[in-house]
Amino acid sequence: MSNISIRKVRKTYDKNEVVHGVDLEVAAGEFVVLLGPSGCGKSTLLRMVAGLEAITSGEIAIGNKIVNKLEPRERGCAMVFQNYALYPHMSVAENIGYALKIARVPKVERNEKIRSVAETLNIADFLDRKPAQLSGGQRQRVAMGRAMIREPKIFLYDEPLSNLDAKLRVAMRLEIRKLHQRLGTTTLFVTHDQVEAMTLADRIVVMNKGIIEQVGTPLEIYSRPASAYVAGFIGSPSLNMIKGVLNPETATITLNDGQALQYDLKRWPNLHAGEIIAGFRAEAVSLCNSSKSLTLNPQFIEELGVSRQLHCELAGEQIIVTSQSDHDVKAGIPLHVTIEPGQIQLFNAQTGVRLETEVYDVDASVTQIRKAS
Amino acid sequence: MIERTPILNLVSQAILCIAFVAILSPFYIVFAAASHDFVTVNKVPMPLLPGGHLWENLSEVWVKANFGQAMRNSLISAVAVTVGKISLASISAFSIVFFNYRARMLVFWLIFITLMLPLEVRIVPTYAVAANVLSPLKSMLSFLGLSITLPEWNLLNTYPGLVLPLIATATGTFLYRQFFMTIPNELAEAAKMDGAGPIRFFWQILMPLSKSNMAALAAIMFVYSWNQYLWPLLVVTDQQNYATATMQLQKLVPSGQAEPPVWNTAMAANLIVLLPPALVSILLQRFIVRGLISTEK
Ligand SMILES: Nc1ncnc2c1ncn2[C@@H]1O[C@H](COP(=O)(O)OP(=O)(O)O)[C@@H](O)[C@H]1O
Ligand SMILES: [Mg+2]
Numbered sequence: 001m002s003n004i005s006i007r008k009v010r011k012t013y014d015k016n017e018v019v020h021g022v023d024l025e026v027a028a029g030e031f032v033v034l035l036g037p038s039g040c041g042k043s044t045l046l047r048m049v050a051g052l053e054a055i056t057s058g059e060i061a062i063g064n065k066i067v068n069k070l071e072p073r074e075r076g077c078a079m080v081f082q083n084y085a086l087y088p089h090m091s092v093a094e095n096i097g098y099a100l101k102i103a104r105v106p107k108v109e110r111n112e113k114i115r116s117v118a119e120t121l122n123i124a125d126f127l128d129r130k131p132a133q134l135s136g137g138q139r140q141r142v143a144m145g146r147a148m149i150r151e152p153k154i155f156l157y158d159e160p161l162s163n164l165d166a167k168l169r170v171a172m173r174l175e176i177r178k179l180h181q182r183l184g185t186t187t188l189f190v191t192h193d194q195v196e197a198m199t200l201a202d203r204i205v206v207m208n209k210g211i212i213e214q215v216g217t218p219l220e221i222y223s224r225p226a227s228a229y230v231a232g233f234i235g236s237p238s239l240n241m242i243k244g245v246l247n248p249e250t251a252t253i254t255l256n257d258g259q260a261l262q263y264d265l266k267r268w269p270n271l272h273a274g275e276i277i278a279g280f281r282a283e284a285v286s287l288c289n290s291s292k293s294l295t296l297n298p299q300f301i302e303e304l305g306v307s308r309q310l311h312c313e314l315a316g317e318q319i320i321v322t323s324q325s326d327h328d329v330k331a332g333i334p335l336h337v338t339i340e341p342g343q344i345q346l347f348n349a350q351t352g353v354r355l356e357t358e359v360y361d362v363d364a365s366v367t368q369i370r371k372a373s
Numbered sequence: 374m375i376e377r378t379p380i381l382n383l384v385s386q387a388i389l390c391i392a393f394v395a396i397l398s399p400f401y402i403v404f405a406a407a408s409h410d411f412v413t414v415n416k417v418p419m420p421l422l423p424g425g426h427l428w429e430n431l432s433e434v435w436v437k438a439n440f441g442q443a444m445r446n447s448l449i450s451a452v453a454v455t456v457g458k459i460s461l462a463s464i465s466a467f468s469i470v471f472f473n474y475r476a477r478m479l480v481f482w483l484i485f486i487t488l489m490l491p492l493e494v495r496i497v498p499t500y501a502v503a504a505n506v507l508s509p510l511k512s513m514l515s516f517l518g519l520s521i522t523l524p525e526w527n528l529l530n531t532y533p534g535l536v537l538p539l540i541a542t543a544t545g546t547f548l549y550r551q552f553f554m555t556i557p558n559e560l561a562e563a564a565k566m567d568g569a570g571p572i573r574f575f576w577q578i579l580m581p582l583s584k585s586n587m588a589a590l591a592a593i594m595f596v597y598s599w600n601q602y603l604w605p606l607l608v609v610t611d612q613q614n615y616a617t618a619t620m621q622l623q624k625l626v627p628s629g630q631a632e633p634p635v636w637n638t639a640m641a642a643n644l645i646v647l648l649p650p651a652l653v654s655i656l657l658q659r660f661i662v663r664g665l666i667s668t669e670k
Binding site: 102 | 557559560562563564565566567568569573578581582
């Protein structure tokens, strides 16, 4: 167990900078997920920690020791790859024990460790098989066993679950989390799947084009996304966002089609009139016929059993609304809704940065988070 | 392409059979001729059924052409060339594919160019070097204005002389390069994370994985070097000790002038000489296709 410090780390490939100065502290024993779309530099960052990629500038320290110049094997990290990267010609046991063989661990001790790791991961019955004879989930376990057996200071995972089918992914997610609870090894986990990030992480690092957009616990990131970018990435469905013009006198946001959205003036007493992005959760919309109602055009209804997701059009933009299944809603028939002003979040229309509220009495969870941090 | 018409099947079977006969009939004629005595083989037309003198012809020619020594020479040099080519090819492909250094492309192209310079094209300079190994160094030194007397060191009439000039191989390097490029990068990285250095990765992971490649290359290269004729002819003057099987075979082929046309023993010698490459091909044939397309993983 070691902490990781990443300080002003940059990475350039042939004059093309792909990681633009990242700062990140990972505490010992923490499970941190790097989340972002494909190509945003997550893997590159992870591989710089592993030592598989040279660091162009900046510093990475593991356990307070700067590792920039150290070979991968000297850093005490173990890595699990997306395509498993098992040695095809070696049996499962040989795959798992290869690192120990290289480290000249005596055979008896090695076999004992292989067996205990295999039992932990439920692959003890396959020790003699070749990777080609295993299913995807079993290969994934072997890859994890290969990482575990070295008792590393740090686990690095690069999208380890992406090649599995949906059901297995959920099961393996749980196992990875359990493993972490038991071993307590500091973990950096890369994924583009926000559900994976939300369910696994102690803290999530949301990345965008080589920079960090936000670092926080899953709840913090869900309830207080630092930018429109993060808001659009987190949650299923993600935050609805809509452009409009803010009028502080009336505490409304006028949308493109002339409809107005109420926001909570108490939270932002000092805003100026102008362009703004308003955000609200699908659950914050209630179906009713009050005088202040908005009109939506449902286009397509997704039945989930417990509830429904209504894909609607509002002022030319797509939004998603959650409704109870007993509401009588039909695609094509306009729908009247209200949105509680306290549920509206605001983002700068140009930069996408969240406008922090000045009063936090609305949302209990938000208040708690503020107290905690 | 899956066609299920019986006529098409029949036609393709027929074509296969004709090709089979066309390829094998010369071998059969060699075999038949080798089994007759001198008189029968010179009848016109030569009887196509095998006669009873095969063993007699084989043993006669084995002694006459000193095949005991010649076969050993051929075997030693062919095995050495094959091993040398495979080692050189795998190591140079390893360097080109798995290491990132500035001269990588330059090295790649230099190897590529040698593809256009087979031994036959560069035979005169190669002979000059074989006759005096240090001569390139000497001319380099004299170009720099130094005149140091270097010892004479020639490879004529030695095994290294037979083997070394044949070892450089662009084909093998490319075959290995193709194979190495199909190996996912993550495999090399996983090995690095496990603490394996480059040499261990090469020996314990790449080499076992490239077994079918190696077998295919070995079969091709063995046959290639066994069949070498021009180079041994140049580099070997001590026929008694260093003649190769192909050189000895040539001496037995009747030239059609003074000597009697002893085709029966010439054909028997032919059978002897083609046996080792045929055996190697048969033993390794199941790897040849697999290793050459290298999609098996
Ligand atoms: N070896 C490389 N050479 C050049 N560019 C690379 C290399 N590896 C990654 N990149 C570029 O760096 C960016 C980030 O890649 P990566 O870290 O793999 O993204 P992610 O893992 O978030 O999908 C991408 O634009 C990619 O094209
Ligand atoms: Mg990636």
